[in-house]
Amino acid sequence: MATPEAVAEKKELAGINANYEEKFGFHDPESGYAYKAPKGLSREVVESISEYKDEPQWMRDFRLKALEYFESRPTPNWGGNLGQIDFENIHYFVRASDKNSRDWSEVPDDIKNTFDRLGIPEAERKFLSGVGAQYESEVVYHQVNEKLEAQGVIFTDMDTALREHEDLVRQYWATVIPANDNKLAALNSAVWSGGSFVYVPAGVKVEMPLQAYFRINTENMGQFERTLIIAEEGSDVHYIEGCTAPVYSSDSLHSAVVEIVAKPSSRIRYTTVQNWSQNVFNLVTKRAIAEEKATMEWVDCNLGSKLTMKYPSIYLLGPEAHGEILSIAFAGEGQHQDAGGKIIHAAPRTSSSIFSKSISKDGGRSTYRGLLEVADGASESRSKVVCDALLLDEDSRSDTYPTIRIGENDADVGHEATVSKIGDEQIFYLQSHGLDEEEASKMIVNGFIEPVTKELPMEYAVELNRLIELQMEGSIG
Amino acid sequence: MRLVEHGGLKIGVFNCDGTLYAIEDRCSHDDGPLAEGEFSAEACTVECPRHGSLFDLTTGRPKTLPAYSPVRTFPTAVVDDTIILEV
Numbered sequence: 001m002a003t004p005e006a007v008a009e010k011k012e013l014a015g016i017n018a019n020y021e022e023k024f025g026f027h028d029p030e031s032g033y034a035y036k037a038p039k040g041l042s043r044e045v046v047e048s049i050s051e052y053k054d055e056p057q058w059m060r061d062f063r064l065k066a067l068e069y070f071e072s073r074p075t076p077n078w079g080g081n082l083g084q085i086d087f088e089n090i091h092y093f094v095r096a097s098d099k100n101s102r103d104w105s106e107v108p109d110d111i112k113n114t115f116d117r118l119g120i121p122e123a124e125r126k127f128l129s130g131v132g133a134q135y136e137s138e139v140v141y142h143q144v145n146e147k148l149e150a151q152g153v154i155f156t157d158m159d160t161a162l163r164e165h166e167d168l169v170r171q172y173w174a175t176v177i178p179a180n181d182n183k184l185a186a187l188n189s190a191v192w193s194g195g196s197f198v199y200v201p202a203g204v205k206v207e208m209p210l211q212a213y214f215r216i217n218t219e220n221m222g223q224f225e226r227t228l229i230i231a232e233e234g235s236d237v238h239y240i241e242g243c244t245a246p247v248y249s250s251d252s253l254h255s256a257v258v259e260i261v262a263k264p265s266s267r268i269r270y271t272t273v274q275n276w277s278q279n280v281f282n283l284v285t286k287r288a289i290a291e292e293k294a295t296m297e298w299v300d301c302n303l304g305s306k307l308t309m310k311y312p313s314i315y316l317l318g319p320e321a322h323g324e325i326l327s328i329a330f331a332g333e334g335q336h337q338d339a340g341g342k343i344i345h346a347a348p349r350t351s352s353s354i355f356s357k358s359i360s361k362d363g364g365r366s367t368y369r370g371l372l373e374v375a376d377g378a379s380e381s382r383s384k385v386v387c388d389a390l391l392l393d394e395d396s397r398s399d400t401y402p403t404i405r406i407g408e409n410d411a412d413v414g415h416e417a418t419v420s421k422i423g424d425e426q427i428f429y430l431q432s433h434g435l436d437e438e439e440a441s442k443m444i445v446n447g448f449i450e451p452v453t454k455e456l457p458m459e460y461a462v463e464l465n466r467l468i469e470l471q472m473e474g475s476i477g
Numbered sequence: 478m479r480l481v482e483h484g485g486l487k488i489g490v491f492n493c494d495g496t497l498y499a500i501e502d503r504c505s506h507d508d509g510p511l512a513e514g515e516f517s518a519e520a521c522t523v524e525c526p527r528h529g530s531l532f533d534l535t536t537g538r539p540k541t542l543p544a545y546s547p548v549r550t551f552p553t554a555v556v557d558d559t560i561i562l563e564v
Contacts, residue, residue, distance in 0.1 A: 069529075175541045178529030287542065315545055346545045375546070 012379075013122050020304075022120070024379045025277055027217050027246035028110040030096075037093040043067060046190050049093045053193075056166065066179035066189030073183040079369070080307035080339045085281055090222040090253055092191045094136040100157060101311055111135050118244065120213050121141040127459060129208040130155040134225060135215050137193040148206060154199040155210050158226050159224065161197030168199060172228055176259035177259040177286050185285045188257040195225030195256065198239060200266075202232040209238040209271075209457060214254075216245035216280065222253040229259070231266035231294075231445065240460065244304070245277040251306065252280045260288035262296045264318060269297040273460060275304040275467060278334055282308040287339050292318030292347075299455055301328045302337050311369060313342035316350035316378075321350040328452045330468060331364030331396070340401075341371040345378040345411075356387040357449050360396035361472075369401045376407040391450050392441075442472050480512045483564050487512070488551060490560065491534050493521035498534040499551040499562050506544035517537055 030036070035052065037045055038195070046067050051061040067248060075082050097108050104112055104121050115121060115133050124131040130144035132155070140155035162169050179189035196212045216223050231237055245252060254276060262268045268288070276282055282305040290296040298312035314323035325341035343352040358366035368387045387399035400417050422444050430440035446453075446465055453461040480502060481488045487502035489512035502512045509527030516523045521534045530544035537550040539552065552563040 178531065178541050178543075180524070180529030181525075181543060182528070193517075289542070315542060317545060344545065 018278065024115070024244035024249035024275065028114055030051055030218060031106055032110070033094065033096050034098045035093070035095040036218070037091055039091055040088045041067075041090070041092055041191070045092050048398065049191060049193060052093070052095070055162065059162065062174070063190050063192075066186045069180040069186035070183060070190055073180075073186060074259060075183060079309045079367070080336045082281075082283075083427065085251065085253060090220055091218060091252075092222050092224070093193060094218050094221060095138055096136045096217070097138070097140045100139050100160065101141050104141060107141050108409065114215060114217070115141070115213070117271055118213065123211065123459065124473065127208060127457065128211050130210045132157055132196050132212040133215070133225075134194045134212065136217055136221065137223065139194050144210070145208075148166060148204075152201040152203050153206060154197065156197050158195040158197050158228065159193065161228075165197070165199070168230075169197065169228065172230055172261055174259070176261065176289055177257050177285050182285060184255045184283045185257050188226060188255050188285070191222070192224045192226040192257065194223075195227040196229075196239070197227070198229040198237065200231045200235040200237045202235045202263075205236040209240045210253065211240040211242070212346060214241065214243040216252055216254065216276075219248045220250055220254075222255070225256050226260040227256065229268060229270070230261045231268050233263045234265045235263075236267045238271070240271045240273075240457070242273045242275070244275050245280050247277045248279050250279065254280055254282045254284070254305075256284045256286075258284070260285040260286075260296065262288060262290045262294035264292040264294055267295040267297075269299065270312075271299040271456060271460065272301060273464060273467075274300075274302045277304060278306050279381045280305045282310065284308075284310040286310065286312040288312070288314045288323075289317065290314055290316050290321035290323055293320045294318065295322045295324075295396075297324040297326070298341065299326045300339065300341070301331045301452065301453065301464055302339050303464075305337075306334065307336045307338070309338045309342045311342050311371075313344070313371075314352065315344045315346060316352065317346050319347045320349045321347060322350065325354045325356075326452045326455055327354070327356040327368075328449050328464075329356075329366045330360040331358070331360045331366040333362035333364060336365045336367070337367060338367040342371040343373070343383065344371075345374045345381040345383065346453070346456065348377065348379045348381070350378060350381045352383045354383075354385045355451060357390075357452055358388070358398055359390045359392065359445060359448065359468075360398050361392035363395040365397040365399075367399045367401065372404045372413065374406045374408050374411040379408050379410055381408065382412040384414045385416070388448070389417075389419045390445065391419065391421050438472070442469050445472060478512055478516055481562070483562070485552065486517065488564070489523070490553065490562070491516055491518075491521075491523065493518050493534060495554040496559060497555070499553050500532065500534060500537050501549040501551075504528075504530060504544055505539070505546040505548050511548065520548060
């Protein structure tokens with residue numbers, strides 16, 4: 001006898017018959033927009049962004065220097081085909097609304113309706129400690145639980161943080177990912193806008209997750225949010241981000257920079273459910289520092305986008321720090337998910353694990369690209385890397401590029417990789433239990449990603465399963 | 478900034494408002510040529526031109542990632558208008 005929860009979930013899953021275009025791929029009119037920069041990147045565009053935001057001189061200088069770095073660095077020729085991106089055919093800054101509200105009723109109707117359709121206000125009411133909603137280049141809504149604010153937790157958009165907590169922002173800004181780290185980080189540093197700033201004081205445990213939702217609406221739009229999370233000693237926080245965009249025939253670009261600082265004995269979990277439409281290039285730099293006995297976890301789910309290149313990394317800088325990366329990539333027709341993770345053990349007795357799961361179908365391509373490094377002096381460190389790839393048909397492709405560097409003799413490092421296909425006998429077995437072929441296939445895929453979905457809050461696990469089922473529709477026969 | 482060589486070792490010598498500091502011309506992250514990076518006499522730092530790590534010239538320690546290990550530093554002295562590096 002099925003439990004009421006199982007019946008409810010099954011009912012919810014059975015109701016999935018809309019495609020991405022209907023559910024997330026709609027777009028709103030741009031009639032009420034406050035400002036839209038002309039296409040193309042130049043010193044003038046960068047200066048105008050800084051001027052619009054009325055930034056301090058040091059930030060303006062930082063942006064202009066970053067633009068020089070961007071212009072002088074070659075486009076990377078590894079990973080996906082970045083030669084397809086026309087950097088001159090992008091709007092680098094689009095301000096949809098003049099104000100950032102703490103009340104949904106004050107958000108302009110079109111934008112509010114979008115977030116209603118995406119279920120954001122409902123999620124906030126049900127299970128979040130705070131939420132930020134970014135629409136185009138800037139955050140239009142932000143709210144955080146009053147009790148957390150009273151404890152000194154700061155959760156706000158990055159533009160507001162720069163105005164209201166400038167010293168704190170400046171202390172950590174670009175220390176984890178400098179502007180010249182790579183070409184896309186330089187681009188973000190030059191034209192960044194929006195993103196989240198989270199500061200958790202020592203000893204404060206944020207019980208419910210904080211969430212940010214990113215939405216691109218305009219065609220040929222570039223979204224360049226910048227997120228900085230600092231967890232002081234002994235604190236604990238879970239941050240979740242989600243993202244979608246309309247379906248257009250021409251491309252958009254999303255290039256974020258996310259910097260994380262986990263102080264001694266703190267714990268940070270950063271969960272991403274990336275579901276950009278298939279005309280979005282998603283090129284993101286994410287990096288965390290974990291100090292002594294701190295724990296940093298990336299849970300990274302990549303379902304959407306045309307090309308994703310993203311390798312969340314963790315630098316274990318203090319003794320006994322721990323890092324975990326859980327990565328799911330789903331590559332369907334026309335998609336290339338070049339994902340993975342990097343962990344650098346730079347202190348003794350540090351430990352880590354990387355679990356990567358990829359699913360490729362209909363000619364989609366998924367790549368695991370990872371680095372595991374045990375530096376000189378990181379004695380008695382332990383790590384395990386597991387990469388599993390599931391291919392659903394002959395046309396799809398999976399590649400694994402693991403790099404492991406070991407500088408200590410007593411390191412304990414394991415690496416496992418598997419590539420598998422859904423076997424006829426597995427399908428036959430499930431069919432013998434009354435499932436049809438498509439249901440059987442979905443069940444196998446859900447079982448394959450279960451180690452990751454079980455780490456997500458329940459609402460997101462259901463959503464991820466739903467999204468994957470959606471992607472699986474019609475994949476059999 | 479002056480770049481000097483001794484027995485295959487390249488060393489950058491920097492003048493931070495009157496005090497001299499010498500560090501190996503090799504970033505601990507990816508061997509980038511530090512002496513070619515942007516030098517701030519006021520902050521007494523140099524930024525690796527390859528990936529942007531910022532180094533404190535007084536200690537050789539990185540102030541930003543991606544470098545996490547210090548670069549070698551060398552004691553300096555000025556004797557009769559001659560700069561002496563202890564290698």
